[in-house]
Amino acid sequence: MSKLRKLLSMVLVLMLVLPITGCYDLMELEGMAFIVSLGIDKAPENMIDVTARIAVPRKLSAGPGGGGGGGGKDEVVGGAKPVTVRAHTVLEALNLLNTSVERRVSLIHLANIVIGESLAKEGVLEYLRPLTRYREFRRTIVVFIAPGNVREIYESNKPLLEQSITRWTESLTDVNRHTGLSAMQKLHDFISSIEAYNEDAIASVLAVNEKVKEQTKQEKKGSEGQRIDADGKPNFNPGEVERLGGNPLEFLGTAVFHQDRLVTYLDGIDTRMLLTIRGELLRTQMDFPDPINKDRYVNLEIKHARKPIIKVDLKKRPIKVRIEESLEADLNGVQRPTDYSRPDRIRLLEKSVSERLKNRQEKLVSRIFHEYQADPFDIMKRTRNQFRTYQDLKSFDFRKVLKDAEITVDVKLNIRRIGIQLSPIESH
Template identity: 30%
Template sequence: MALLSLVALASGGCWDRTEVNDLAIVNGVALDRAGPDSLELTIALAVPARITPPSSPGGGGAQLPPTTTRATQGRTVPDALSYMQEKLSRRLFWAHNAVILIGEDLAREGVSPVIEFFSRQREARLRTVIGVVPGRAKDVLAVVTPLQPITPTAIRDIQSFRTSVMTTVLDFAAALSAEGQEPIAARVQVVHSGAAEPGMLEAPQDGGNAGPMIQKDPPQPAVTGAALFKGDRLVGFLDDVETRGVLWLRNELQRATITVTLGDPRRRVSFYLVRAESTLTPRFHGDRVVMQVKVFTEGDLSENAAGVDASDPAVIRLLQQEVAESVAERIRRASEKVQKGFRTDVFGFGEAVRRADPRRWEELKHRWEQVFPEVELDLDIQAFIRRTGASDKPLGVKERGLLDAGDLREMLEGK
């Protein structure tokens, strides 16, 4: 009996084991409206055989993309996925999905079914990022990026730098369920920079000398602003500058460069943000709601093309005031567009009211849609320049040509 038991143990295995070669690994998903009662599902699948390390032998030639796309249609996401699975010899595997892209038409109809599915899907991660595409989402998924050939991963990595909106499935689901805050997501597009890059030598023509062959910068996906929702329906988009103002108000901006022009467009300084904190504190004056916005930011002087003497503390104070005013202007621009234009509380003003005064929120929440556009902002922006770089003096400007605090003040007054 003991011998039989040993044989049984030795011959046993994991009965539900799944081999990697049996999986179709999903890297990205795009969803578009296909018809009145149907949607189109496009998925990017990893092709492991095409993923070649740069140092591997034979890796210098032209290679096929490391992902391939497949598309199908259905009435719902699960319906489309069932049709997709019928066409694949491997089981769809969702744990490595990096991004969910939603086309504009589908987003304007409502994304709750999409969020519902990916919130419940057993293998899907709640940290998967969401993007909204003006036009068709499948067009973005089909692009092959030069630096990161796996497009869904490239889109996720761009958002992870936190210079733009980064919304995950969990974030979106939480905003849908929360009182006093509406969902927001990244706007993702294919951009054509049109910039030319030097390449190999072009073959001579008509007996002439060989010249440089100019290669056009290939199209690539980019985060170009934000998509605003009211409930689960898309209501509009913001550009990059407006989105930056939203991020200040949401206390989500982690990296940024602020360039300030000092009168003459050729005289500018750049401020690289290394730390930022924002707080929202509601104040009530009768029926008026005033949102006190405090922003604290500090960073480094990364460019001094204005010819100012950065070793002068008075000059630094004036530059700090200009940086603070630039931040305030971005916040005002974003609030005007969002409050008066789209009338959707992606800032979380309602949530700030609820935290500060739950009883007052109970009175306001039923008419918050009318109150929100009239909320006034009281801005208190503090900016500090901590470091001026390796040199206080701008290159190419002699000592007598430097602008002191008096020169700078006069220049700013004439703006």
């Protein structure tokens, strides 16, 4: 056989064989429907309602000639309305989704997962387990817990700025790191905490503010002149923030888990305390009552000077937990013309604030420990080094000792800077 013939026949064989062998996994981008957000909610008889938000391909910038179906700004985020199906498992739901979505549904661009309260209270692992095995599903997505109906969350989500759910999720993570009002957790952290000994999981909360939702509905009808409640007070509870306008959806508060079951929610302030104990507080602005002028507030920007030291004495019964925090703060705002730049006043303020923090934290930790035997604070996680071998760790029932644990919190606050003004402005 001549060389040329050999070569030609090889090329021929390749040309015949390659289209058959290759390209099994080849898929065109425009042939797929990318789910960016997935909601799971409880349905009767062990079934679930799965809500999916599918990203609609759109031009980054519409040229003068291009564009086409741009749509108004009022339209829900991402372009398409969420689709909800009922199924036994999430993966079955994905299949059923494809009965109404004309492109192949894929989870590879998933940005967040929203779990309904009713389902979370019964245990989430049952529904997450199949997903962790599924290759399209990755552990870097954000977990939200939704009090109430999940579908409602999707319907009422009208972001002010962002247009894509992916960016929205990322922005939320960023914002919450700075406000500390919600502890955003990636699924990996969430699952790891459930899976590992001596820890419990937390997740951030997405809640619909009914008042704002009502108000936006009214606005659409045309009635103006909505006003904020006369006797409303600043509220840090999920879904109850006193406000008008904005996204009816609120991202605030933290869900606390016991094993894989939701047990309670923390409000925004408690979330900050939680983060302080976990040592995850970034620079966060907080208001505290003015120790000199009652009913007035000072604003501090607090951060960790170093990570909190947690000492747990496991030998004693009840166990003794001692949390030593060292915080730094900048003085941001004082309402009254009290001059807090004086060293004695600063000390006074430091003392009052740290006292307040200490009380609040002690109360919070004791409540969660005693009432729910859950440890979202990563306190018991740090006792792992007190066990010599893995068997000891395994056989140790940490929930039993949480019941009557004695907690002391020691907060050292140091106000380092006083902003860009030395003494306050006074009116004459």
